[in-house]
Amino acid sequence: MDYKEFSSCKACNEIFESMEHEKDLTAFHRAADLKPCPFGSQGLCCKNCSMGPCRLSTKETGTKRGVCGATAGTIAARNFVRMIAAGAAAHSDHGRDIIKTFSMVANGEAEGSGYKIKDVTKLIAVAQDFGIETEGKASSEIAKELAPKLWAEFGNQEGELQFIKRAPEKRQALWREQGVSPRGIDREVVEIMHRTHMGVDQDAENLLRHGTRAALADGWGGSMLATEVQDILLGTPVPVRGKANLGVLKEDQVNIIVHGHDPLLSEMLVVAAQDPEMIAKAKAKGAAGINLAGICCTANEILLRHGIPVAGNFLQQELAILTGVVDAMVVDVQCIMQSLGDLVQCYHTKLITTSEKAKMAGATHMQFEEHDALKISKNIIDQGIENFGNRNPGKICVPKAEMDLVAGFSHESINYCLGGTFRGSYRPLNDNIMNGRILGVAGVVGCNNPRVKHDDVNNILVKELIKNNVLVLQTGCCAIASAKEGLMIPEAAALAGPGLAEVCETVGLPPVLHCGSCVDNSRLLMAATAMVKEGGLGDDISDLPLAGCAPEWMSEKAISIGQYFVASGVFTVFGVTFPIMGSEEVKDLLFNKFEKITKGKWAFEPDPIKMAHLMIDHIKAKRAALGIDKKQDRVLYDMDMRRSLEV
Ligand code: SF4
Ligand code: MSK
Numbered sequence: 001m002d003y004k005e006f007s008s009c010k011a012c013n014e015i016f017e018s019m020e021h022e023k024d025l026t027a028f029h030r031a032a033d034l035k036p037c038p039f040g041s042q043g044l045c046c047k048n049c050s051m052g053p054c055r056l057s058t059k060e061t062g063t064k065r066g067v068c069g070a071t072a073g074t075i076a077a078r079n080f081v082r083m084i085a086a087g088a089a090a091h092s093d094h095g096r097d098i099i100k101t102f103s104m105v106a107n108g109e110a111e112g113s114g115y116k117i118k119d120v121t122k123l124i125a126v127a128q129d130f131g132i133e134t135e136g137k138a139s140s141e142i143a144k145e146l147a148p149k150l151w152a153e154f155g156n157q158e159g160e161l162q163f164i165k166r167a168p169e170k171r172q173a174l175w176r177e178q179g180v181s182p183r184g185i186d187r188e189v190v191e192i193m194h195r196t197h198m199g200v201d202q203d204a205e206n207l208l209r210h211g212t213r214a215a216l217a218d219g220w221g222g223s224m225l226a227t228e229v230q231d232i233l234l235g236t237p238v239p240v241r242g243k244a245n246l247g248v249l250k251e252d253q254v255n256i257i258v259h260g261h262d263p264l265l266s267e268m269l270v271v272a273a274q275d276p277e278m279i280a281k282a283k284a285k286g287a288a289g290i291n292l293a294g295i296c297c298t299a300n301e302i303l304l305r306h307g308i309p310v311a312g313n314f315l316q317q318e319l320a321i322l323t324g325v326v327d328a329m330v331v332d333v334q335c336i337m338q339s340l341g342d343l344v345q346c347y348h349t350k351l352i353t354t355s356e357k358a359k360m361a362g363a364t365h366m367q368f369e370e371h372d373a374l375k376i377s378k379n380i381i382d383q384g385i386e387n388f389g390n391r392n393p394g395k396i397c398v399p400k401a402e403m404d405l406v407a408g409f410s411h412e413s414i415n416y417c418l419g420g421t422f423r424g425s426y427r428p429l430n431d432n433i434m435n436g437r438i439l440g441v442a443g444v445v446g447c448n449n450p451r452v453k454h455d456d457v458n459n460i461l462v463k464e465l466i467k468n469n470v471l472v473l474q475t476g477c478c479a480i481a482s483a484k485e486g487l488m489i490p491e492a493a494a495l496a497g498p499g500l501a502e503v504c505e506t507v508g509l510p511p512v513l514h515c516g517s518c519v520d521n522s523r524l525l526m527a528a529t530a531m532v533k534e535g536g537l538g539d540d541i542s543d544l545p546l547a548g549c550a551p552e553w554m555s556e557k558a559i560s561i562g563q564y565f566v567a568s569g570v571f572t573v574f575g576v577t578f579p580i581m582g583s584e585e586v587k588d589l590l591f592n593k594f595e596k597i598t599k600g601k602w603a604f605e606p607d608p609i610k611m612a613h614l615m616i617d618h619i620k621a622k623r624a625a626l627g628i629d630k631k632q633d634r635v636l637y638d639m640d641m642r643r644s645l646e647v
Contacts, residue, residue, distance in 0.1 A: 003028070007315070007454035009484055011246035011399035015319045018397040025346075026318045027337060031450035042582030043076035049198035058582050068198060073585030077204035078196040080559065080580050081211035085192035087560025088214050090334055091519050092154070092185045092222025093357075094261055098229045099150045101264055101370045105233065106143035114268050114374040117143060118235040122412075126228050130162050150229065153221060156184030161221045167525075168532045170540040171569060175216065178597055180209060180567065182217035189214055204585050205593070212567045212598065219564030224522035230301070234267050237304035237408040237516065239417065244483040246316065246323060247402030248309035253291040254282045255325050256384040257311055260332035261517065263301035265354055265368045265377065266294065269330065270306050272377035282385045290381065295320060296335050296477060297517035304408045304516055312484075313455075313477035314554070315448040321349045324396040328384035332368070333358045334518075335447070335555065348390040350383050405488040407514035409473070411526040417509055426527075426534040428507070429471075433545060434536050434628050437499030439469040440619030441531070443524045443565070446550030446558045447477045449576050455481040457551040457575055457608045462487055464612035466511040469497035470619065475521050478552060479514045487512040521561050524548075525568055538626055542569030542599035545622040547615035551575040551608060566590075566600040571618040573611050578604035 003016035006028040016028075024030065039045040039055040046066050047053035054066030056075060065071060070078075104110045105117060117123055117139050124134045127142045130149045134142050153161055160181045164172060175181040182188050192214050195201035201210070231237075249255050256273065258266040272278055273292040282290050293311040294302050302308040311320050314335055320326050321343050328350045329340065341362025344351045353359050354368040354376075364383070368376055409417070418428045432438045442465050448454050458481040465472050466487070474482055482488055487495070493504035496511040504511050515523045528541045537544050548565045550558050553574055565572045580586040581604070595601040605611040623629040 005453060006450070008456035008459060009245070009316070009454060009481075010401035011312070011484075012316065012319055012454060014399035014401065015246070015322050015397060019322060025322065025343065027315060027339065028450045028454070036451070036577070039582075041577055041579065043079045043580040043586070044072055044582035046070060046075040046078065048078065048196065056582065070202065071585075072583040073204040074202045074207075076580040076583035076586040077207040080586065081192050081207050081214070082196050083556040083559040083579065084211045084215050084563050085189045087555065087557035088185070088218035088222060089189050090557050091218050091226065091560065092189070094333065094519060095222040095226035095229070096154060097262055098226050098233070098264065099147070102143070102150065102229045102233060103147040104370060106140070106147040108140070110371065112374075113371050114271060115233055115264075115370070117232055119232050122228065122236055123232045126232065129166065150225060153225060154185045157187055158183055161185070161217060163220045163224045164216075166529060167220065167568070168529055168540050174540075174599070178209070180213045180216060182213050182221055185217045185221045188217040204583070205589055208586070208589055208594070209597070211563055215560050215563035216567050218560045219522055219525055219568065223519040224525070226519040227516070227522045230263055231410070234263060235305055236412055237410045238413045239406055240304065240307040240408040242303050242307045242309055242405050242407055243402050244310040244312075244405055244480055245402045246311055246320060246399045248291075248293050248311055249320070249323055249325050249398050250288070250291045251325055251396065251398055252288040254285070254287045254289070254327050254384050254388045255291050255293065256381060257293050257295055257320055257326050257329045258298045258302065259295040259317055259329060260336060261297045261334045261519075262332045262355070263298065263305075264370060264373065265330070265332055266298045266302045267305070268373040268377040269380065270302055270308060271374060272381045275378065278378060278381050278385070281382070282388070285385055285388050287385070287388050290385070298332065300476070300479065300514070300517040300520070304410075304514070310480055310483065313448050313480035315450060315454050318343055321347050323398045324348070324391060325398055327387040327391075328352055328380065330354060330380055331358070331363075334557070336360070347395060348387060348392060350387045352380055352383060354380075401484070403484050403486050405483040405514065406490070406510055407483070407488065409513035409515045411523045411530060414513065414527060415530065417507060426530045430531060430534045430536050432499075432503050436628070437469065437503050438471050439499070439616070440471075440545030440547070440623065442470050442472050442546070442615055443474070443521070443548040443570070444472050444478055444551065445475045445521055445524075445548065445561060446553035447555055448481070449552045449554040452552055452576050452606065454552075455484065457606075458482060459485045459487070461549070461551050461608035461612050462512055463495055464609055465615065466492070466496040466500060468612070468616050469500040470616065471500060472512040473515050473524055473527065474512060475516050475524070476518050478550070481552075482512050483514060488514055518557055518561070528568070528570070540569055540599070543622065543626065545619040545626070546570060547618045548572040549574065549611060549615060551611060562602065566594065566602055567598045569598060569600040571601060571603070571615070573603040573605055573614050575606045575608070575611055577606070
């Protein structure tokens, strides 16, 4: 396969050109060689017991039932909800680690760790969500009361998660009526594993309903807890300038890349890398300084809070090593390719694992302990400094491509940017949607996948959306794709339709907003809820002119995210492939019938322009239902008309 078909990213193509003699080193090459399994990709392979694995066929003459009698619908639904379980577990276990550190801080056990409560306003807001009286109490007292309540969200057996009450009332009522309101995070995940065991739940709709409950335990539970408590400990993001793409790596500096998801370690690496003592050590080794950069969602976390440059997204983790100038790559959990361990045998890069949950061959393990975070971070930076002199000059190829960006659009900072300090609100956004300057809002999230042209699907889709006056909110690796393409600077308003461009120019926002990492999809739920509560656009998330998509998804986390978007009332389109396409029954449930249950639904469309127009058509239908589809002429209000306004 021609490498020009691999990626539309300029930096990636610079690397591919330089390595034409070295084949098969990356996921792009392996994907070209390894075709997807035709049974598994359609959801028709079951290996839940040793009478199988059973592979069903969609062909007329093929096998129609597993050995136990399981149908295509049962098998596809079971596989789908197991993906939700894995995704929800990954996000929520990330949240659990953050809460462990929060408890340490709350109980006064974090002295010397470097962690403290940074956002007291958010601490108070979350404590109030949990029914804690905050008036007149010190933040330490509030935190101490809050910590056990946060822990309890994981082990609850009955009742419902506290953040469920953040959703619009109509949505909460719908979840209760449908019996999908999540009770405890761990409980819903474990119940999926039980139900999908051989010979338990065989009803596809019943399985998917429980998958919905577990996905909601992720979006409005584990992920939202991770985001909120990270903000309390590390600060809530505000708009910040940064740069993205492999061009941010510096030949004359010690380059240290952080990759993974948990921001606790990377936060301390930021502090350690800026320590004058560490910089002096780097200079003593002949380097001009220490350059910390990120890959994947760890990149998003430290970009949003500190403006630390982003080296790339998921499919660039191997390419970063191929530049020959990465002195250490520090990984924690999720989305870390096993190939890195082999790749660093051919390059000088030191690969360092830091989580007891994620060890790998070819790496040095340096266990991260929260109570000793700064010391461990300095030891890790030391490893990079020591390795600086081991580069092979013949293998150095640093692409030039890099791009400016503005990131840091938390739900709170969108509020502030739109309305200012004294009148921060979503009113200007709602008004501009109602008057038609902004057609609607799209959440574009998820990964990269070498089964489609890297970054290209995202970039074509996002450009089509903004051209049609749709404001785009992004998270994850897709956000990095748009950043590299120059869509996250205010000047990108030139690519937007006239209405959206006018709004962007007035408030100084780019048409594509970077809202964070994978767990920060919970920020999108909060933004949608804020739009409902602001008024004028219906009384539920499903009424909003809003759609979601994951154009280049690959991980099980994306399926969990998609399902909680759908369960929250959002029309959600996935690209690349969809893992239930072998079952007509499950297709009908997810693409049609589930709309009656959740008022949101799934769609599958790999073509980016068609995907954009599915979303635009949905947004237009919602506008029509709200009665805001007609162009409104500007009305000049005289004094009598003003007096008659009910404000
Ligand atoms: Fe086959 Fe049924 Fe066992 Fe699955 S559970 S492997 S379909 S026999
Ligand atoms: S890192 S889950 S590749 S977005 Fe969150 Fe990127 Fe997808 Fe991993």
